Structures are given as C-alpha cells and as structure tokens.
Amino acid sequence: MTDIQKTIVVTGVGVVSPYGIGLDCLQTGMLSGKCCLTPTKDLYPGFDGTTAQVCGLPLLAEGSGSRYSRTDKLAVVAAQDAVADFDCGSVGFWESGVVMASTVAGLTEIDPEIAQDPAAWYRRGGLSRAASYPVAHVADAVGEHLGIRGPRCAVSVACASGAMAIALAANMLLDGAAPIILAGGSDALCPFTLGGFNSLQALDSSPCRPFDQNRKGLNLGEGSAVLMLETLAGAVARNANVLAVLRGWAMTNDAFHPTAPQQQGNGLAVCMCLSMEMAEVSSDEIGYVNAHGTGTPLNDIAEASAYETAFRGRTRPVPVSSTKSYFGHCLGAAGALEAVITIAAVRCGALFPTLRLTDPIESPGVDWLREEVRRQPLPLAMTVSAGFGGSNTALIFGSVRS
Amino acid sequence: MTPNLSAITGIGSVSPYGPLAGFIPRCPVEPSAITAWSTVGLRRAFLVKPFRPVSIVPGLKTRRLDRLSAWALVASSLAIQDAGIDLSQLDRSRVAVVFATGFGCVELTEAFYQSAAANGWSGTDPSTFSETLANAPASHVSLFHDLRGPNITVGSKGFAGESALIQAASMLRHGQADLAIVLAGDTLTRAVYEWYEAADLLSPACYNSEPLPEGGGFVPSEGVAALVLEPAGRREVRSYADFRSGRWAAGGQPVEIVRQMLGGSVPSITVCTTNGAPCATTPITAVAREIAGHSAAIVPPQAVPAGLADTSALLHLILALSSRPNSGQMLLLGTCGDGGFAALLLELP
Numbered sequence: 001m002t003d004i005q006k007t008i009v010v011t012g013v014g015v016v017s018p019y020g021i022g023l024d025c026l027q028t029g030m031l032s033g034k035c036c037l038t039p040t041k042d043l044y045p046g047f048d049g050t051t052a053q054v055c056g057l058p059l060l061a062e063g064s065g066s067r068y069s070r071t072d073k074l075a076v077v078a079a080q081d082a083v084a085d086f087d088c089g090s091v092g093f094w095e096s097g098v099v100m101a102s103t104v105a106g107l108t109e110i111d112p113e114i115a116q117d118p119a120a121w122y123r124r125g126g127l128s129r130a131a132s133y134p135v136a137h138v139a140d141a142v143g144e145h146l147g148i149r150g151p152r153c154a155v156s157v158a159c160a161s162g163a164m165a166i167a168l169a170a171n172m173l174l175d176g177a178a179p180i181i182l183a184g185g186s187d188a189l190c191p192f193t194l195g196g197f198n199s200l201q202a203l204d205s206s207p208c209r210p211f212d213q214n215r216k217g218l219n220l221g222e223g224s225a226v227l228m229l230e231t232l233a234g235a236v237a238r239n240a241n242v243l244a245v246l247r248g249w250a251m252t253n254d255a256f257h258p259t260a261p262q263q264q265g266n267g268l269a270v271c272m273c274l275s276m277e278m279a280e281v282s283s284d285e286i287g288y289v290n291a292h293g294t295g296t297p298l299n300d301i302a303e304a305s306a307y308e309t310a311f312r313g314r315t316r317p318v319p320v321s322s323t324k325s326y327f328g329h330c331l332g333a334a335g336a337l338e339a340v341i342t343i344a345a346v347r348c349g350a351l352f353p354t355l356r357l358t359d360p361i362e363s364p365g366v367d368w369l370r371e372e373v374r375r376q377p378l379p380l381a382m383t384v385s386a387g388f389g390g391s392n393t394a395l396i397f398g399s400v401r402s
Numbered sequence: 403m404t405p406n407l408s409a410i411t412g413i414g415s416v417s418p419y420g421p422l423a424g425f426i427p428r429c430p431v432e433p434s435a436i437t438a439w440s441t442v443g444l445r446r447a448f449l450v451k452p453f454r455p456v457s458i459v460p461g462l463k464t465r466r467l468d469r470l471s472a473w474a475l476v477a478s479s480l481a482i483q484d485a486g487i488d489l490s491q492l493d494r495s496r497v498a499v500v501f502a503t504g505f506g507c508v509e510l511t512e513a514f515y516q517s518a519a520a521n522g523w524s525g526t527d528p529s530t531f532s533e534t535l536a537n538a539p540a541s542h543v544s545l546f547h548d549l550r551g552p553n554i555t556v557g558s559k560g561f562a563g564e565s566a567l568i569q570a571a572s573m574l575r576h577g578q579a580d581l582a583i584v585l586a587g588d589t590l591t592r593a594v595y596e597w598y599e600a601a602d603l604l605s606p607a608c609y610n611s612e613p614l615p616e617g618g619g620f621v622p623s624e625g626v627a628a629l630v631l632e633p634a635g636r637r638e639v640r641s642y643a644d645f646r647s648g649r650w651a652a653g654g655q656p657v658e659i660v661r662q663m664l665g666g667s668v669p670s671i672t673v674c675t676t677n678g679a680p681c682a683t684t685p686i687t688a689v690a691r692e693i694a695g696h697s698a699a700i701v702p703p704q705a706v707p708a709g710l711a712d713t714s715a716l717l718h719l720i721l722a723l724s725s726r727p728n729s730g731q732m733l734l735l736g737t738c739g740d741g742g743f744a745a746l747l748l749e750l751p
Contacts, residue, residue, distance in 0.1 A: 389541025
C-alpha cells in the first residue's frame with residue numbers, strides 16, 4: 001500500500017529550452033524530430049562550432065540583492081513556468097524550498113580581465129556581475145523572484161547536477177524540510193565552458209551522434225528545467241494535479257578518474273540498480289531509459305556497458321535514447337531537462353529516438369531507439385546522468401497509475 | 403542503536419590553525435599579511451600557512467590541483483584517521499562525500515581566465531579546466547579513498563556548511579549511505595579578497611595590525627573542515643556529538659521555528675556562527691538570546707571561522723567542540739540577510 005507521506009510526486013514542470021518556454025513547446029518540437037543544434041560562429045569569442053541556444057528570454061525584474069546572470073534568468077523563467085498553474089498566494093507557498101543545480105552559474109558574467117586586475121574590473125562594473133558567481137545564487141534568484149523563503153540549496157556535481165538536485169529535493173521532502181520544493185537545474189552557454197570543452201577536444205563540430213559508432217564528441221546547449229515536487233499527501237491535501245510519481249532515485253560515484261568514466265560503467269550500473277531497488281521494480285518493468293548519452297567516445301561506451309550490467313536478465317533489450325541529440329548537453333541543467341523529457345515520455349507514451357543514430361554501438365542488451373518516435377504505454381521510465389568527477393544519478397518516474 | 407541520530411566520530415581540518423586531526427588547540431591566531439599577490443599597503447587575512455600535503459598524508463599527489471581540492475583531501479584523511487576508521491574494512495560503495503563551498507575552485511578558475519586572457523578562448527589550458535569545477539574537491543576525496551557512495555557538492559548563501567551536514571545526515575537516515583565524510587571550505591584569492599573589499603565588507607583589521615575591533619566588517623579566512631558522520635551507536639567508538647536535527651531557510655521567523663525544533667528543551671550552549679558576517683541584519687547573539695533565554699551560555703562568533711562566510715559552520719562546530727563543553731544540547735545557530743537562518747541541534751556526550 002502506498003504511503004502517501006513517503007511518496008514523492010511531480011505537480012509542476014517548467015522548461016526553458018532551445019525550443020522555447022514550456023513543456024508543450026519542447027514536446028512538440030521533439031515529437032516532430034526538430035533538431036535545435038546549429039552552427040555558431042562569431043557569437044562566443046574563439047568558438048566556431050555547433051550549439052543550441054535559447055532565444056527570446058523575457059525581460060525580468062531583477063531582485064534587490066544583485067544582478068541576475070543569464071543562468072539565473074533561465075532558472076527564474078523555468079521556475080515561473082513550473083508554478084504557472086499554482087496559486088502562489090496560497091498559504092504556505094512561501095515556505096517552499098529551492099534546490100537548483102548549476103555548473104556554470106555566474107561564470108557567464110565574468111571576463112578574463114578579472115584574473116589580471118580584479119579591483120579594476122570591479123570598478124568598471126564587474127562588482128554586481130561577480131555577485132552572481134557563486135553557484136548558490138541561482139537558487140537565490142529563483143527563491144527571491146517567486147517570493148519563497150524556505151531552504152535554498154545549490155548543487156554542483158558537473159553534468160549529474162540537475163538530476164541530483166531532484167534526488168536531494170526528494171530526500172528533503174521526506175525529511176519534512178519544506179512542503180513543496182522547486183528542484184531542477186540551469187546553465188547558460190558561455191566562453192568559459194565552450195573554451196574548456198574545446199580545449200579538452202570533447203566537442204563535435206557538427207551535430208552530435210550519441211551512441212553511434214562514428215560519434216565524435218558532444219555539443220553544448222543551454223536551458224533550464226524545474227520540477228515542483230511534494231509528497232503525495234501534500235498534493236492530495238491541496239487537490240493538485242499530479243503529473244508523475246518519482247518512484248526511485250540513487251546516487252553513486254565511480255571513484256575512477258577525474259574526468260573519464262569507468263569503462264565498464266560499474267558505478268552507473270550500481271546507481272541504476274539502486275534506483276530500481278528503491279522503486280521496488282524489476283528491470284523488466286522499466287519501459288524506457290533516457291540516457292546521459294553525450295556523444296563522446298568514452299562516455300557512450302561506458303554507458304552501454306552499464307546498461308548491459310544493470311538490465312542483465314531482462315527478457316527484452318531495454319529501450320534507450322539520448323535526447324542530447326536534439327539540443328546538446330546543457331551541463332548542470334541536463335539532468336533536470338532529461339527528467340522533464342522522461343516525464344513527458346511517460347505522460348504521452350512516446351519514446352523519443354536518438355537523432356542521427358545510424359550505426360549504433362553493439363550492445364545486445366540495449367534496444368537503441370532511432371529514426372521514429374515509438375508510441376507505447378509507458379508506466380515506468382528511468383533517466384540517468386553522469387559527470388566529471390565520477391558522479392552518477394538515476395531517477396525513475398512513473399505514471400500516476402503506476 | 404538510535405537510527406535517527408548521526409554521530410560525529412571524526413574531525414579533521416586545514417585552517418589558519420594548521421592541518422589538524424581532532425580538536426583544535428586553544429591558541430590565538432592573528433590575521434597575517436597577504437604576500438601571495440601584490441597589494442597597495444598592508445592587507446591582512448586569516449590564511450592557511452603553506453604546507454606539503456604529502457607530508458601529512460603519504461601518497462597524496464596534489465601538484466595540479468586547486469588548493470581547495472588539496473585541503474579537502476588532507477582534511478578528509480585527517481578526519482578518517484581521527485575516527486579510527488580502516489577504510490579497507492568498509493563497504494566503500496556505502497560511503498558518501500558531501501562537500502560545501504561558496505566559491506569552489508576559484509584559484510584554478512582564475513588561472514583558466516588567465517590562460518584565456520593570455521592566449522584567447524581557443525588557447526585555454528585543458529589540464530586546468532576540469533579542476534575548476536566546484537565538485538572537483540569532493541571527487542578527489544572519493545577518488546583518493548575509493549569511496550563509491552553518493553558524492554555531492556552543495557552551496558547555500560550563508561549556510562553551505564549547515565546544508566552539507568543536514569544533507570549527509572539525511573542520506574544516512576534514508577539508508578543511502580552507511581557513513582559520510584562532510585566537508586566545508588573555501589580558498590582566498592586576490593579576486594575574492596578584492597571583491598569583498600570593493601563591496602566594502604572588510605574589517606579595519608584587514609588594513610592595520612591593530613587587534614580585531616568589534617563589529618564593522620570581517621576578516622576573510624580560508625580552509626576546509628571535515629567531519630566523519632555515521633549512524634549513532636553503529637560502532638563502539640567515541641562520538642564528539644550526535645546530530646539530532648537541523649533546519650535552514652532563507653527567511654521567516656527563526657526564533658519561532660528553532661524553538662519548535664527544540665521541542666521545549668533549552669540548549670546548554672548556543673554557538674553562534676554568524677555565517678552572514680557580511681550580510682546579517684540582526685546581531686546573531688540577540689537572536690540566540692531570544693531562542694535560548696537569558697541564562698543560557700552563548701558563544702559569540704569566532705573571527706577565524708566567520709571569515710569563511712558561507713562555509714563557516716563546520717569550523718565553528720569544531721572550535722566549539724574543542725572547548726570541551728559540558729554534556730547537554732548544543733545549538734549551532736547562524737543568521738543571514740533578512741530572517742534567513744540555519745540551526746543545528748547536537749547532543750553532547
């Protein structure tokens with residue numbers, strides 16, 4: 001029997017993606033197979049490649065504390081979207097918590113001159129821009145903008161950040177830290193990360209091809225996604241529309257290498273198994289996995305191995321796709337955006353294919369989704385994230401009936 | 403075994419007091435003159451004196467790391483040693499690392515910006531980039547000790563340290579780990595120092611060698627504090643304190659909420675962390691007095707940990723425990739901004 005105090009549900013979803021603002025926009029774009037990755041030249045200094053940008057962000061009234069970075073703005077717009085159907089004037093809303101992930105945060109606002117003569121850069125207007133540098137500023141911007149004053153926390157665990165923010169928020173709800181928590185991730189494109197990944201030679205200059213034998217690397221994108229999470233008891237009490245159930249979550253670390261994944265994907269496999277254990281479901285019950293799938297040679301092979309291990313013994317290969325092929329890798333926002341896509345898949349029974357996947361990695365236990373959207377009832381789906389530093393996170397979402 | 407309590411069984415720190423396992427001996431520390439970068443006139447801060455990490459922890463390789471990562475490695479190793487833990491006897495997939503930071507690996511972030519300024523964005527240094535990530539210190543702790551449980555890096559304005567401790571205890575409570583290494587810290591660089599200066603947050607004591615004046619800004623500090631946290635009673639070992647519960651919020655009614663958390667009990671000692679040294683609007687001791695009553699023992703904020711701003715809580719806690727308080731309940735209390743607060747309730751043995 002379901003313990004409604006210990007069941008975590010999603011009652012709101014907010015998205016800002018290269019498709020635009022809102023889940024409908026994202027879902028319609030992805031169902032049509034539209035790819036947002038485009039050549040980017042002369043937009044970021046020293047960068048000539050492929051990215052996916054968010055255009056047309058609305059103007060925001062900035063908080064009293066300090067100026068918003070682009071990462072903050074993406075997060076605030078996504079959070080506003082997440083609470084759009086909620087009566088924000090209702091009793092108790094101000095007690096809500098915020099857990100926001102980011103890796104870039106206010107780096108979007110910093111110029112290289114800061115490292116040469118910081119005081120001079122601050123005098124030239126850098127002072128208020130630098131205030132948005134700490135990763136905690138993203139959660140503050142969201143909380144401040146919505147007028148909520150519960151616990152605020154930032155999560156920065158490289159590319160696993162967005163999913164981990166959702167996992168930690170779920171823990172906090174079980175602890176009674178707040179009645180509602182807005183959890184997600186946000187990251188904007190900026191020269192720092194483009195330059196960094198470029199220096200690592202991790203970028204594909206063309207649109208990426210996750211899980212393809214001929215993959216060459218990743219593309220960077222930007223965006224934000226925010227989930228409104230609460231206990232089922234809380235949702236029932238206020239007669240909320242439950243969009244999905246967060247059935248399981250788990251976090252592990254590879255403890256293998258500062259940047260490379262463990263080649264057998266052991267840490268990620270354990271993470272997936274732990275999330276299924278928590279959700280009390282068998283591997284056969286997972287109808288779809290939204291992969292981390294960056295398109296880098298090392299990540300994708302490790303991830304394929306992880307699926308072989310985690311879903312060993314399953315009667316049919318597990319359907320897997322990487323939706324980074326639509327709008328790139330949004331770093332700290334990726335896990336949250338992919339959680340939203342997984343929820344959308346569950347809600348509309350649509351398994352999104354990986355774009356440009358023509359010659360998949362050989363992996364007999366995996367049913368690589370490609371070419372067409374597959375329509376089928378989907379009671380349970382998983383999303384996995386991994387990042388530099390070896391962190392892994394797996395989330396399992398179920399339909400309300402599940 | 404008391405499943406809902408977490409015991410602090412190990413302490414380690416790298417701070418202006420030096421790299422230490424266990425308690426920090428009582429000795430006054432004065433701000434030292436900054437020499438790492440050129441300054442116009444005297445500039446002072448509470449600095450970690452340079453040391454060789456490998457001389458403290460054999461086998462450590464830290465040459466390419468941000469000092470924050472190096473200190474996290476040393477502090478975690480000292481805390482594990484202090485807890486008397488033989489990691490080879492543990493299931494390391496059940497050990498979590500939770501790290502709190504305000505600014506992250508700012509030293510190498512500045513170095514990366516330097517390389518961009520010198521060579522353009524297409525000529526940046528690849529070996530530096532991954533070490534700029536805020537989670538690099540926690541990752542190195544997991545990598546060095548082969549810890550394969552959850553590995554999390556958090557930030558929270560004013561309350562990053564408290565948040566890390568609360569999240570770690572939560573993971574133990576929910577069975578997501580059997581043991582957690584909790585760390586909190588930051589490094590001081592020129593860009594950070596001059597940001598404080600430009601924002602007019604520094605104490606006059608930063609500019610002359612007079613004794614620290616009361617109020618009026620703060621003296622920046624640096625370091626990493628580490629705790630080993632495990633379910634209370636799981637092992638027959640000494641516990642410095644048992645963590646009972648914690649609350650934090652960006653605003654509200656701290657007095658009311660903390661009293662509710664205390665459930666009618668009165669802490670024998672309240673340790674003020676004044677995390678919001680640069681931004682608190684209400685004197686922390688006044689809030690503490692209102693919560694704990696007029697006869698309660700209240701320890702005002704300490705200058706060295708207060709200089710760590712967002713990540714001061716763990717060093718404040720270690721200093722408070724080092725003063726060997728009597729048994730009873732200890733409340734660790736911080737305030738920030740307009741009604742923001744964090745409160746940790748601990749049971750002293």
